Amino acid sequence: MKNVTIRAAILVPLLACVWAVSAEDRPLEARDVIAAPDGAWATFLSDPAYANAYDAYGALGEVGYGQAGVDPDACRQHGSALEEAVRQAPVSIALHRARMLCAEAAGDDVSAEEAMLATGALSRLALSGNREGFWPEPARVMGPADVYALLASAGLEYRYEYFASVEPQRYYPLVVAVWDDAKNTERHLWFDYIDTANSIVREDPFSGYPLQRRQLAHGFIESLAGGGDAAALDMQAVFEFRLAGATPAVVDRLRPGADAGGVQSLSTWLLTCSLQPADRCADGLVDALLPHAEQEHAAHTALLALAYALGVGVERDHRSAEALLEAADRRWAPYGATGMLTGMWTQIVSREPLPDFLAQRVRSAQAAGDPLVAAIGAALALSETGTPQLVPEQLRALADPVNNGVGKGYALLMSYHHQRDEHFAANGWMKSASDVGDANAQVAAGAALLAAASTAAQRREARALIERGAQGGSALGARRRAHHSMMAGEWAQAEGWLLGAVQAGDVDSILLLANLYEYARPGVHGDPRQAADAYRSLSQQVDSAEARRRLAEMAIAGRGMDKDLVQADAWLRVDAEKGDGASATRLGYALLTGELGARDEAQGKRWLEQAIGQSYAPAYVAYGGWYFYQSDNTLDSRRRGLELWRQGAEAGESTARNNFAWGLCTAPESELFDPSRGREMAIPLLEDENRTAWMDTVAACHAAAGEYERAVALQEEAIEVLPAEAAEAGFDEDGFHARLALYRQGKRYVEPHRVQAGAR
Structure with a gap:
């Protein structure tokens, strides 16, 4: 068993914010754990009494x-406290094992046997199913102490450990490499305690x-690193490296983790120096790997093989790399090291082809029926450019349950068929991946269900699936999920959904959160000046054109900064002149409408036509809107606006289709009113992913065609899915409810045209 220091405050301070609630039923006892450990876990996770x-x-x-066991004198002195602790955390393997050892020291055979049976039941449950490989569902435990207690009870020899990923997702798997004498092999077992802790903590503001x-996850890392835990020191080093820019210039940030034998630090160091070659980048890398390779640690030996294969920190030598890989595979049988190296190659495939010796081992593993390496080989093939073509062994491997503890194999099959435009098959695998917990598949499946939903219950089901993907x-x-909250005017909720992805560095989430701050939405924790700071950071750090467009909008409005039309013009021109269609569109529209000072129709049209020429379809929306609503308010201008929207619809732009249909169906002019064509254009919008955004238009077109019953049904649905204030206001002063009243009276809605009305 790994020697660990037990500290009560092993979690982040937010755990102290929760309180216990008296259980309505009797608390779990050891006999419950022995009889049904899975049922005990279900009760434990759902009952607030265990907070x-x-x-x-x-x-x-x-x-x-x-590691040495327990102190018999301390057991006698604190035995009652241990008994209470077991009742307080009845699914903890470590607590049951401690109770067993204390009972054995006291000669209490009855309690010792009960505790032993509970320890065994929980350990067997944790190790049941597939807990090894590359994409397994990790075994659920309460904390690190339970992992090491399980190893001791199972007779497995601890060797080393590492976290499987840098960013927490649904799980934050801790992979423990053990030596199994019975199987004469090194095994890599996956455990997770973050999902458990997340279920228990209920009263924090971000619960x-x-x-x-x-x-x-970060709280566990900080606490464990404070006790010298190697895997936690490893992750802290990787965090520091990424915060410092993740370049060869800051690889020293990885050295504390590498010196501790950290697999993530060593892998990151090796890949960084391979992908961004620089003088002295790899100095010390091989020296950090060698002691662990000499101890026959398979992962470190595989990394040393990769260093030789790539020539990082050592002369390139495929013969030595092959020998090291064979040694690692003998240790981590049958092809664990081969799978690890092949998986890492997906990150460098753009500059390094798979070496012959590794390709041969992958083929041998596939021929031997090894589903793990075959699946990793498939993932490597899907990372390459061009239309993929997987061999039957790879397709079978991706569908194998061993590679689908969390749905990863199914998700790769979904991606494979999607890349090949085989959408029926892709949708089938999306459903399979979603059902077993792949987050991205859940979001895709939820979005598809939401687009097709016709009842409130179906929409709730779809949104719940998207929410599971977000979690x-x-x-x-x-x-x-944040968008759903924003539609309902629940701004604080939207912020809550975004913060995790923002801290993980997702640029689109940062932009969306900054948008909440830019408009000072009620209940959020940021303001317009913070939004401007975020946009400036994105402009500088990731060269974000969208961030510069947002800055231009703020400068035009004087929001979060002083009004500065010259600077706004400059921000837009930076990317418009590089050929960015969105920036050219915004610049052109601003020049047409005089937002940047005096109107310049010639230059405004030039930029908008340039964007259209670059196949930026949303330019049709803005250009058509200007002609239809803001040019000279003539019939010819509105005809030109409709024509631009028609062209945009043909280019696949849903907003242009919506506006074209709206213009035809709500026109007061008999020369423009065309309900048949408008209805024809509108109906396909109900199949669009953003169906709810277009229902008001589709309803208006049904009413224009005299189909008032259908118009009423759609308008009622539109009102149901929108927040009350949006439904009242709509996009004009009449509002959704007013239009619904018209349809119930057997009347169509007619939109009056006004100068400066703004594009719909």
Whole structure:
């Protein structure tokens, strides 16, 4: 068993914010755990009475629990505290094991046997199913102490450990490499305690949002690193490296983790120097790997093989690399090291082809029926450019349950068929991946369900699926869930959904959060000046054209900064002159409308036509809107606006289709009113992903065609899915409810045209 120091305060301070609630039913007992450990876990996670469960770990220190066992005198003195701790955290393997050892020391055979059976039941559950490989569902535990107690009870020899990923998602897997004498092999077992902690913590301000998982993970890392835990020091080094810019100039930030044998630090160091070659980048890398390779640690030996294969920190030598890889595979049988190296190659495939010796081992593994390496080989093939073509062994491997503990294999099959435009098959695998927990597949499936939803219950189901994806670490899911909150005017909720993805560095989430701050939405924690700072950072650090457009908007309005039309013009021109269609469109529209000073129609049209010439379809929306609503308010101008929207619709721009249909169906002029054509253009909008945004238009077109019953149904649905204030206001002063009243009276809606009305 790994020697660990037990501290009661092992979690972030937010755990202290929760309180226990009296359980309505009797608390779990050891006999419940023995009889049904999975049921005990379900009760434990759902019952608020166990909110203070992590405080129970303090009892381990009180009885002297550690690698050497327990202190019999301390057991006698604090036995009652240990018994209470077991009741407080009945699914903790470490607490049951400590109780067993204390009972054995006291000669209490009955209690010792009960505790042993509970320890065994929880350990067997944790190790049941597939907990090894590259994409397994990790075994659920309460904390690190339970992992090491499990190893001791299972007779597995601890060797080293590492976190499988840098960013927390649904899980934050701790992979523990052990030596299994019975199988004569090194095994890599996956565990997770972040999802457990996330379920227990319920009263923190960020409970229920992905940010809490991130806070918990970083809290564990900080606490464990304080006790010298190698895997935690490893992650801290990687965090520091990424914050410093993740370049060869700052690889020294990785050295503390590498010196501790950290697999993530060593991998990051090696890949950085391979992808960004620089003098002295790899100095010390091989020296850091060698001691662990000499101890026959398979992962470190595989990394040393990769260093030789790439010539990083050592002369390139494929023969030595092959020998090292064979040694690692013998240790981590049958092809664990080969799978690890092949997986890492997906990150460098753009500049380094797979070497012959590694390609041969992958082929041998596939021929031998190894599903793990075959699946990793498939992932490598999908990372290459061009239309992929997987071999049957790879397709079978991706569908194998061993590669789908969290749906990764199914998700890769979804991607494979999507890249090949085989959408029926892609949708089938999306459903499979979603069902077993792949976050991105859940978001995609939820979005598809939402687009097709016709009832409130169906919309709730779809949004719940998107929410599960967001909780699983999908930044897209977090943004979609934030959009749902924004539509309902729940700004603080939207902020909560975004913060985790923002801290993970997702640029689109940063932009969306900054938008909340830019307009000072009620209940959020930022303001327009912070939004401007965020946009400036994105402009400088990731060269974001969107950030510069946002800055230009703020400078035009004097929002969060002094009004500065010259600077706004400059921000827009930076990217317009580089060929960015969105910036050219915004610049052209601003020149047409005089937002940057005096109107300049010639230059405004030039920029908008340039954007259209660059196939930027949204330019049709802005250009058509200017002609239809803001040019000279003539029939010919509105005809020109409609024509531009028609062209945009043909280019696949849904907003242009919406505006074209709206213009035809609500026109007061008989020369423009065309309900048949408008209805024809509008109906496909109901199949669009953003269906709810277009229902008002589709309803107006049904009413224009005399189909008032259908118009009423759609308008009622539009009102149901929009927040009350939006439904009242709509996009004009009449509002959604007023239009609904017209349809119920058997009347169509007619839009009056006004100069400066603004584009719909």
